[in-house]
Structure formats: C-alpha cells, structure tokens
Amino acid sequence: MYRIKLEADYLKKLAFDGAKKRYGDPLADDVMERLVFELHIMKTMGFPGYFLIVQDFIAAARNMGVSVGPGRGSAAGSAVAYCLGITQIDPIEYDLLFERFLNPDRISLPDIDIDFDDDGRGEVLRWVTDKYGKEKVAHIITYGTMASKLAIKDVARVQKLSLSESDRLAKLVPDKIPNQKLNLKNAIAYVPELQAAEMSSDPLVRDTIKYAKMLEGNVRGTGVHACGTIICRDDITDWVPVSTADDKETGEKMLVTQYEGSVIEDTGLIKMDFLGLKTLSVIKEAVENIRLHRGITLDIDTISITDPATYKLYSEGRTIGTFQFESGGMQKYLKELEPSTFEDLIAMNALYRPGPMDYIPDFIDRKHGRKPIEYDIPVMEKYLKDTYGITVYQEQVMLLSRLLANFTRGESDALRKAMGKKLRDKLDHMKPKFIAGGQKNGHDPKVLEKIWGDWEKFASYAFNKSHATCYSWVAYQTAYLKANYPAEYMAAAMSRNISNITEITKLMDECKAMSIEVLGPDVNESNLKFTVNEVGNIRFGLGAVKGVGEGAVQCIVEERRANGPFQGIFDFVQRVNLNACNKKNIESLALAGGFDNFPEIKREQFFALNSRGEVFIEALIRYGNRYQVDKAAATNSLFGGDNVVDVATPEIPLAPRWNDLERLNKERELVGIYLSAHPLDEYAIVLKHVCNTHMDELDNKPALAGREITMGGIVTSVRRGTSKNGNPYGIARIEDYSGSTEIPFFGNDWITYQGYLNEGTFLYMKARCQPKQWRQEELELKITSMELLPDVKERLIDKITITIPLPELNKQMIADLSVLTKEHPGNTELYFKVTDPENRSHVEFLSRPVKLSVGKELVLYLEENPELSFSIN
Numbered sequence: 001m002y003r004i005k006l007e008a009d010y011l012k013k014l015a016f017d018g019a020k021k022r023y024g025d026p027l028a029d030d031v032m033e034r035l036v037f038e039l040h041i042m043k044t045m046g047f048p049g050y051f052l053i054v055q056d057f058i059a060a061a062r063n064m065g066v067s068v069g070p071g072r073g074s075a076a077g078s079a080v081a082y083c084l085g086i087t088q089i090d091p092i093e094y095d096l097l098f099e100r101f102l103n104p105d106r107i108s109l110p111d112i113d114i115d116f117d118d119d120g121r122g123e124v125l126r127w128v129t130d131k132y133g134k135e136k137v138a139h140i141i142t143y144g145t146m147a148s149k150l151a152i153k154d155v156a157r158v159q160k161l162s163l164s165e166s167d168r169l170a171k172l173v174p175d176k177i178p179n180q181k182l183n184l185k186n187a188i189a190y191v192p193e194l195q196a197a198e199m200s201s202d203p204l205v206r207d208t209i210k211y212a213k214m215l216e217g218n219v220r221g222t223g224v225h226a227c228g229t230i231i232c233r234d235d236i237t238d239w240v241p242v243s244t245a246d247d248k249e250t251g252e253k254m255l256v257t258q259y260e261g262s263v264i265e266d267t268g269l270i271k272m273d274f275l276g277l278k279t280l281s282v283i284k285e286a287v288e289n290i291r292l293h294r295g296i297t298l299d300i301d302t303i304s305i306t307d308p309a310t311y312k313l314y315s316e317g318r319t320i321g322t323f324q325f326e327s328g329g330m331q332k333y334l335k336e337l338e339p340s341t342f343e344d345l346i347a348m349n350a351l352y353r354p355g356p357m358d359y360i361p362d363f364i365d366r367k368h369g370r371k372p373i374e375y376d377i378p379v380m381e382k383y384l385k386d387t388y389g390i391t392v393y394q395e396q397v398m399l400l401s402r403l404l405a406n407f408t409r410g411e412s413d414a415l416r417k418a419m420g421k422k423l424r425d426k427l428d429h430m431k432p433k434f435i436a437g438g439q440k441n442g443h444d445p446k447v448l449e450k451i452w453g454d455w456e457k458f459a460s461y462a463f464n465k466s467h468a469t470c471y472s473w474v475a476y477q478t479a480y481l482k483a484n485y486p487a488e489y490m491a492a493a494m495s496r497n498i499s500n501i502t503e504i505t506k507l508m509d510e511c512k513a514m515s516i517e518v519l520g521p522d523v524n525e526s527n528l529k530f531t532v533n534e535v536g537n538i539r540f541g542l543g544a545v546k547g548v549g550e551g552a553v554q555c556i557v558e559e560r561r562a563n564g565p566f567q568g569i570f571d572f573v574q575r576v577n578l579n580a581c582n583k584k585n586i587e588s589l590a591l592a593g594g595f596d597n598f599p600e601i602k603r604e605q606f607f608a609l610n611s612r613g614e615v616f617i618e619a620l621i622r623y624g625n626r627y628q629v630d631k632a633a634a635t636n637s638l639f640g641g642d643n644v645v646d647v648a649t650p651e652i653p654l655a656p657r658w659n660d661l662e663r664l665n666k667e668r669e670l671v672g673i674y675l676s677a678h679p680l681d682e683y684a685i686v687l688k689h690v691c692n693t694h695m696d697e698l699d700n701k702p703a704l705a706g707r708e709i710t711m712g713g714i715v716t717s718v719r720r721g722t723s724k725n726g727n728p729y730g731i732a733r734i735e736d737y738s739g740s741t742e743i744p745f746f747g748n749d750w751i752t753y754q755g756y757l758n759e760g761t762f763l764y765m766k767a768r769c770q771p772k773q774w775r776q777e778e779l780e781l782k783i784t785s786m787e788l789l790p791d792v793k794e795r796l797i798d799k800i801t802i803t804i805p806l807p808e809l810n811k812q813m814i815a816d817l818s819v820l821t822k823e824h825p826g827n828t829e830l831y832f833k834v835t836d837p838e839n840r841s842h843v844e845f846l847s848r849p850v851k852l853s854v855g856k857e858l859v860l861y862l863e864e865n866p867e868l869s870f871s872i873n
Contacts, residue, residue: 007048018083038080055084067280069115074101076466096466105410113273117280135235138255140228151212227273279323289488293532309483320510323475343386346472350463393465405437487532495529501672520593524565547588555580573624592670608655619650681856689872694738701779704769712764732757762789799829808867826853
C-alpha cells in the first residue's frame with residue numbers, strides 16, 4: 001500500500017507539472033476535474049507504477065532522438081497520459097474517454113501500445129533492459145501450430161512419401177472453403193481427390209492423411225512475439241517459467257516467458273507492446289531531408305492542424321505515399337468530401353472499413369448541405385455536430401447514453417462493449433434502463449426506442465475514436481510533409497521502401513505526376529539513401545544498387561565530402577579506398593549508371609577489351625591501386641611531393657553501344673527497376689490509352705469477371721515444365737508500368753502461344769475471366785488472342801486529338817508540334833481541338849497532309865506541357 005501511495009503521489013506531481021505545460025497555469029476547472037478523476041482511478045486500481053514506467057521509457061526514447069507515435073488505441077483517452085507525454089493528442093479537445101481505457105467497473109489490466117520508429121525500437125528495448133535489469137525484462141513466447149497443408153507435408157516427410165506426391169496432396173487443400181472453417185476434415189469433404197487419398201489403396205498415402213488429421217492444430221514450434229514485452233519488479237523467474245531465444249538484431253540471448261500472451265496477464269504480469277511503425281521512420285527521415293536541403297529544423301509535433309495546402313492535397317485525392325489514406329477508394333471519397341477540418345479526417349479514417357463504408361455517401365452529402373443534418377433529440381448536437389449527425393464512434397454512444405439517460409461512466413462503457421460484441425443478454429438488460437432514464441429527462445420513449453435501434457444496428461461497426469484520432473494525426477503529418485516539402489518527403493518514403501520494388505515504382509510514378517524527377521545513382525550526388533539535390537529533384541541512393549555495400553558507399557561519400565566532387569573516372573580511382581570500394585562495387589555502379597555524368601566514359605566501355613586484350617575495368621583498378629601506392633610512398637619519402645606521382649592512365653577502349661533493352665535490363669538487375677527509361681516507353685500510348693486492364697489488376701479476378709480484357713506488356717521471364725500427365729506447360733511473367741504478374745499456359749494454350757512467350761517480347765493480349773472447368777466457384781484468366789505490340793500499335797491507334805487552349809497557342813508551340821508530328825510518319829490521323837475558355841467554344845481541325853506514328857517523344861512533350869491534353873480514338 002505504501003508503495004502504491006508513493007507511486008501515486010509522484011505520478012500526481014508529474015501529471016500536474018505536465019498539465020501546466022499542456023493546458024497553461026492555472027488549470028481550467030474541467031481539466032482539473034478530469035485529472036483528479038483519472039489519478040484517483042489509477043490509484044485505486046493499483047496502476048500508478050505502470051504509468052511511471054511507460055512515461056520513463058518514452059521520455060528516454062525522445063531524449064535519444066527516437067520518434068514516438070502520438071498514441072495508439074484507447075490509451076489516447078487519458079488526459080494523464082497526455083500530460084505525461086505518453087500520448088500527443090488532447091483527449092478533452094477531441095472528446096476521447098478515459099473509461100474506454102480504464103474502467104473501475106471492468107477490472108482489467110491497462111494496455112498501452114507504443115509506436116516507435118523502426119530504427120529506434122531496438123534502442124528503447126535495450127535501454128529498458130539496461131535500466132530495469134536483464135532478469136526483470138522478458139519477451140513473450142509464441143506457439144506455432146500445424147496448419148492443414150503443413151501437417152500433410154510434415155507427416156509425408158516422416159512417412160518417406162515421395163516429394164511430388166506430398167506436394168500434390170498439399171496443393172489439393174483449398175485456400176478457403178465457402179461458409180466453413182478450413183481444416184482437413186472439411187477439406188476432405190469438399191475435395192473429391194482428398195477423399196480418394198483418404199481411401200487410397202496405397203497405405204503411405206492413406207496413413208499420411210490419417211496422421212495429418214490427428215496432428216493438425218498441434219504445436220509445431222516456438223517463436224518470439226514481435227512486440228510484446230514484460231517488465232517485472234522481481235526477477236521474471238519468480239513469477240513464470242522462462243526459456244531463452246536469440247535476439248535477431250543483436251544475436252544475443254534474451255529471456256522469453258514460456259506462457260504466451262493470451263495467458264500472461266493471468267499471472268499478474270503486465271504486457272507492454274513496443275511496436276515499430278515504418279511511417280514514423282519516413283517522417284523522421286523527411287524532417288532530416290528538410291534540414292539538410294533547406295536548412296529548416298521542423299518540429300513535426302507542432303505543425304499547424306489547419307494548413308490549407310494539406311487539406312487541398314486531401315481534397316484533390318493526391319494521397320499516394322501518405323499514411324492510411326492512399327487507397328483508390330479512399331482517394332475517390334476524399335475528392336467528394338473535400339475535407340476542411342481535422343475532424344473530417346478522423347471520421348473518414350473510422351468510416352472507411354467494411355460495414356460503415358455504406359454511410360460515407362450520406363456523410364459527404366450532409367457536409368455539403370445536399371442532405372439536412374438532423375438530430376433525433378436537439379441536445380444530441382453536442383456530440384454529433386462534428387460528424388454531421390451520424391454516429392461514427394463508440395465514444396459518441398457512450399457520451400450520448402450519459403447525456404440522454406444518465407448512465408454512469410462504467411455503465412456507458414459496458415454498453416459500448418455489449419453493442420460492439422452484440423451481447424444480446426446485456427443489451428436486453430440495459431435497454432429498459434436507457435428508456436427509463438431518457439423519459440426521466442423528458443425525452444419521448446418512441447424517439448428513445450428509435451435511437452436505441454439505430455445504435456444496435458450501427459454500434460457494432462462504430463470505431464474507437466481514440467485510435468482513429470491518433471492515426472489520423474500521423475496521417476496528417478505525412479500529408480503535411482508531402483504538400484509542403486514534396487521532394488524531401490517522397491525521398492524519405494522511397495528510402496524506407498528500398499527493398500519493395502512495387503512500392504518504389506508506385507512512388508516514382510507519383511513523383512513524375514508531381515513534376516519531381518527521380519534521377520539515377522551518381523557518385524558525385526548520391527548518398528546512401530534517396531536524397532534531394534540542389535535543384536529539388538530526388539537522387540537515387542547508392543545503397544539501393546545491388547552489389548554495392550554500405551561500407552563502399554560510406555567510403556565514396558566521405559571522400560567526396562572531404563575533398564570535393566570527383567572530376568572523372570581516373571580521379572575517382574585515385575582517391576577512393578579501393579579495398580572498401582572494390583572491383584565488384586565499381587562494376588555494379590557502372591552498370592547502374594553511377595558514372596554516367598563523367599563525359600569521358602560510357603557504361604559499355606568499362607567492360608570492353610583494350611589493346612592488350614584486358615577488360616578495361618581491371619586495368620582501371622590496377623591503375624588506381626598503383627597510383628595510391630606511389631602516392632603513399634611519395635608522401636612518406638624524404639624528397640617526396642605531389643609531383644612525384646607519375647602513373648600513366650590506361651587507354652579507354654572504344655565499345656559498340658548496347659541497345660536500349662540490353663542497357664535497361666543490366667540497370668534493372670542492379671537497381672531492381674527500369675530507371676533511366678522503360679522498354680515499354682515506345683508503346684506507352686497503347687498501354688495507357690488503349691488497354692483497359694493493367695497487370696496489377698489481374699489478382700482481383702472477381703472485378704474482372706464478365707468483361708472483355710485488353711492488356712499489354714513485356715515478357716520478363718518464362719518457366720517451362722512438363723505436367724504429371726506428360727503435357728508441356730509454361731508460366732510467363734509479364735510486366736507493364738503497374739507491375740508484373742505470372743500467367744500460366746497449359747495444354748493447347750501453351751502450344752498455341754509458346755512462340756510469343758520469349759524474354760524481351762512485347763505483347764498485346766485479349767482475355768476474359770471465367771470459371772474454371774472443374775471448379776466453377778473459382779475464376780481463371782483465359783487468354784483469347786495474342787499479338788506482338790510492334791505489329792498492332794499502328795492499327796490500334798486510329799486517331800489522336802490534341803487539345804490546345806487558344807490563350808496558350810503560340811509560334812514556338814506550333815513549331816514544336818510540327819517537328820514532332822512529322823518526325824515519325826504512320827497511319828494515325830491527327831486532329832487538333834482549339835478551345836476558347838472565355839466563349840466556352842471550340843473548333844476541331846483534321847490535319848489532312850499528316851499521318852503519324854505516335855511515338856514516345858510526342859507523348860512526353862504533351863505530358864510535360866500541362867496546358868495541352870490529348871485523347872486517343
């Protein structure tokens with residue numbers, strides 16, 4: 001008791017010290033009342049020590065320069081947590097409720113999940129372990145169980161069943177079974193081939209299924225919970241059995257509880273979640289980019305919440321690369337909503353999920369006045385005003401039950417839980433109390449019945465406002481950075497997705513739409529990660545080039561900072577430590593374009609043979625080593641000096657230029673994407689304006705069902721094989737600007753199309769999405785025709801219409817378009833549409849003498865001049 005009192009007194013002091021900074025001095029009555037109430041509950045429930053520990057390691061994290069999230073989950077409802085710096089969202093301003101977090105009527109341990117930036121999470125855990133002692137801090141074990149397919153494979157291995165038969169049986173297990181739980185018993189009933197295996201005459205096959213059914217669901221192995229951590233006042237071994245596991249980051253041994261997370265709290269120990277949030281790392285890196293590029297030190301926690309540029313970005317749906325709001329559906333709703341307040345963003349974050357999504361159009365119409373904002377009882381406006389009369393949050397149900405029917409804090413939380421989990425008995429028990437309480441306050445029982453019915457219908461969808469508010473604030477920070485410091489933010493986002501090529505490609509496309517160039521790696525400008533150069537474009541990081549280690553990059557960057565930019569390739573090998581930056585590193589840099597800005601040498605020449613039959617790169621390395629040895633000797637010589645070093649530079653051999661595809665493929669091998677150009681650029685007009693489906697859409701087969709599909713791309717790889725029945729098949733990976741996907745070809749399809757399916761072939765395909773022959777409930781993509789893109793490009797584009805606003809028309813534009821349209825003659829008709837915005841009129845012209853082939857130069861010119869637009873066919 002004495003310990004709790006002392007802890008409570010110290011917590012009270014810290015809370016009120018923080019409150020004066022957060023709310024000013026003296027404190028307003030409502031703030032004082034809230035803090036006193038929360039501190040009393042914490043003390044009576046025995047949790048002051050818990051809050052002191054959390055406050056302690058969060059303060060330490062901030063002092064170490066680690067980014068800490070604004071809060072997560074219901075903990076953001078605590079004003080004490082806000083005053084202690086545990087959370088960064090004011091719960092009083094946003095109507096967040098403490099009893100959603102700690103409720104004296106519901107005795108449960110507090111649960112504060114903390115987000116840290118990815119790099120800093122490990123540092124905080126080390127600090128906690130050092131401060132509280134290795135014997136008192138432990139991670140939590142996880143138990144992995146045998147799933148259906150794994151059970152079959154494990155048993156088959158022990159039974160010595162052939163690998164091919166083991167794979168066949170495992171593949172027979174479906175990924176899901178309609179309206180049934182996925183397990184072997186249900187899978188056997190659902191799949192005839194598994195029934196046959198269970199009754200097989202082969203005892204190995206029969207026993208494999210038999211034992212797999214018995215073992216399914218049993219523990220197979222152990223792991224370590226990704227973020228759960230226990231901090232104990234005594235040695236952990238006094239409370240629970242422990243084992244050890246290897247820390248993946250440091251390789252050191254660490255304690256792990258042998259009870260898993262779901263039961264650990266029953267032992268009296270409190271679990272804390274130390275979570276890594278990549279978005280915090282992106283924000284932290286963006287802030288550092290701003291400091292380096294603009295010399296501005298930005299405090300991201302104090303940015304304006306009413307920034308016009310940020311709300312403009314949201315209203316235009318330009319949210320690619322930002323947190324939580326970047327999906328296509330969300331962009332569509334944001335454009336319709338045109339959010340103007342932070343509350344709009346919180347509501348969209350809460351509504352954009354299955355179920356409540358149906359209320360979004362109504363929410364948008366009410367905001368814009370197309371539908372009236374109505375309240376069943378006028379006093380409800382107090383808590384529903386921010387969401388235009390729609391109940392969006394669990395907290396609104398809690399507050400309204402108190403306002404209308406005098407529910408206590410504990411009762412309102414019990415109501416929230418009962419509605420969220422559809423606990424019918426509890427709801428039936430609480431409904432009369434709500435009606436009676438409302439009548440006592442003078443409200444019509446029929447209206448109260450309607451409110452209760454509405455709550456029952458929607459409250460299971462209602463979202464935790466505390467969590468929505470915290471994550472909307474993180475999302476707002478990313479949008480603020482993108483709107484106000486676009487290059488710095490996009491560079492940070494790409495640095496943090498360096499190994500995710502699909503995401504990098506998407507972010508690069510967004511940069512292009514924002515008129516920000518993403519430049520290839522360059523030894524004179526690149527750092528380890530993506531950075532912003534002097535003119536505001538993004539430079540690829542050297543660390544993103546395969547085969548170039550961090551040590552080599554640091555060596556190049558340090559030499560450049562110490563002695564200035566490299567003047568050429570010979571200057572580079574004279575100055576860089578060739579032990580740290582070796583031949584393999586230089587090869588990779590050359591192929592990726594890292595030396596392209598040196599005028600004396602092209603990529604091809606690094607790999608050409610000189611007059612002595614030696615590859616130039618080897619001669620270059622030997623020259624650099626000899627120069628550095630002679631320079632070191634001259635420096636140490638009694639008669640030494642700079643002029644003593646005299647090593648002849650090797651000749652740079654001539655080399656035939658690689659074709660575009662060969663050069664780009666070598667670049668892609670090292671960078672992971674086509675960077676300086678894309679092999680499909682010549683056919684971009686067809687892929688973007690004629691094809692109706694892109695490769696990244698092919699996974700969503702239900703959306704493709706019942707429509708004629710046209711698509712195109714380049715074949716990047718082909719796997720050939722022979723089926724069990726002896727029939728040949730092939731699986732081709734085909735890529736377009738959106739990404740790549742594998743398309744299988746079996747039986748007659750492979751025989752028909754195999755001639756087209758070679759690496760580097762450009763294809764135009766038609767397809768349909770139809771039910772599989774033997775499994776009608778599953779859809780498959782069926783290619784119906786295939787042609788070479790170069791052969792069909794002219795045929796597919798009948799005409800191009802270029803739209804020019806009259807005020808923008810000038811001699812230079814006419815001259816540019818004249819050259820570009822006459823450069824490549826072809827069969828496409830050329831139309832011009834001149835518009836007069838003032839008179840709202842337009843005139844269309846056909847250019848009879850000119851028929852063209854629409855090439856990448858013309859398309860690039862039209863895209864780079866935003867005042868011009870064009871349409872195909």
